[in-house]
Amino acid sequence: MWQSNPNPWSSSEPAKWSHYSDVENLITERAYMNGEKRAIFDHYYIDFETNRQISNTDNYRQRPVKRVVRKREDKHLREERFVDLPVTTGRSFGGEYGWVSPFIIEVRRDLKLEPDELPSKKPDIIPILVEKAAEGIIKEGKHIGKEQEAKELANMLREQKDNGIEQVWKRCAYIYSLESFLYKTLNTTMRLVGDKDHEHVWRSKVRTLGPFCLLLWDDPFNKKAKTNKTLYRGANLNGENRSSLSCSYQKLFEK
Template identity: 55%
Template sequence: MASASPVSNKSFINVQWVWNASPNPFSKSQNIEWRRYSDVENIIIEKAFTTGETNAILDGYHIDFKHSVQISNDDIHKQRPVKRMACDKDDRILREERFLPNPVAPDRPFGGRYGFISPFIKEVVKDLNLTKKQLPSKDKTVVPMIVEKAASGIIEEGKHVGKKREAEEIANQLLQKKNADIKEIWKCCAYLYTLESFLYIKSNEIMRLIGSEQH
């Protein structure tokens, strides 16, 4: 079955959904403070909107398109206005958290410590029971299995951090590429990593913990 590539999601990034973060979101006298949804949340919302859904289900809340409000999944009385904004293609949003020091610091430097293969890759090979002949560079048939395993892991991690819906969206996009050329899969992984979501935060944390006694 044909599937959409990550590139098709660029149109969703050019449309930005925002929510009213003001102390009194329904006040007509206060200045409005609009805050943007994360990239993955934005994709989920825009997909639901453009396909004619009445709601977009997110982690912790949902969007009611008819009334243009965000509603808490736990308390329907907790609502905030939302709106859809068209972004200029040259707009650039500074994601400060990507440039701030990571609070998870490695116990020791790992550059050059492990040779050409990192402990992370070794653990993946061990977990999947792969032989040297079954590495993706030598055996293309194992690639779909690795992609499925990665997608499953993303969903599990998403559940742990309260981002199940985000995780499912990321995993679905990755699974759409499981039978594609390896280069297309790498491109998809790079694209998903660049999105603002829990995934890049957790990925950075794991990579920084490589080699520590706690990891």
């Protein structure tokens, strides 16, 4: 954890501690257990001897850090995963595309795959898709200053590339579940699919995020679509969002 007070050295206010992301913790813990002196990230490094987070460009910019063993019940709610993403007024409800999202269709086209050429049905393309997914993750991470985290995720995925679709899918699901830049970028992109004003945005992610999405979408364990299930979606709504939802509900009840 890192001390996140505006002035971490102030003695007039209680210390406020914030969690590192899951991926930052993985990188830090591995470096610590391997006996390394530092865990290095894009904008800072963690010095284990002084228990400080230190800027890579200014040694005077430092913050205290501490290593704690968290209890099983000590799990903070990851609100950003559920409610802190933008909602487009042009597409408030999902399900309008059926089983296959336009994003997945464009990914298959970009990869020059036929509709039935999925990794679960064509194992020889799995290592190729994994490598493309890893490269895409690194490119996205580098774009937002998270290259070290991206390389960690990419290496985790590459570890399974020769172990079959089930292990690859499990690793993709695990990576997606981690607190990191990847799920935020991916979720933001997916919520723009169907919004004509932002079509260029989600299409720009087809080549970088597409291979990972295809591997995650092609679930080898659930081969039949589940019905009669309720899926809840959380979001912070503004006035325009609420007005759009109200109109949509009204149209549904008029049918």
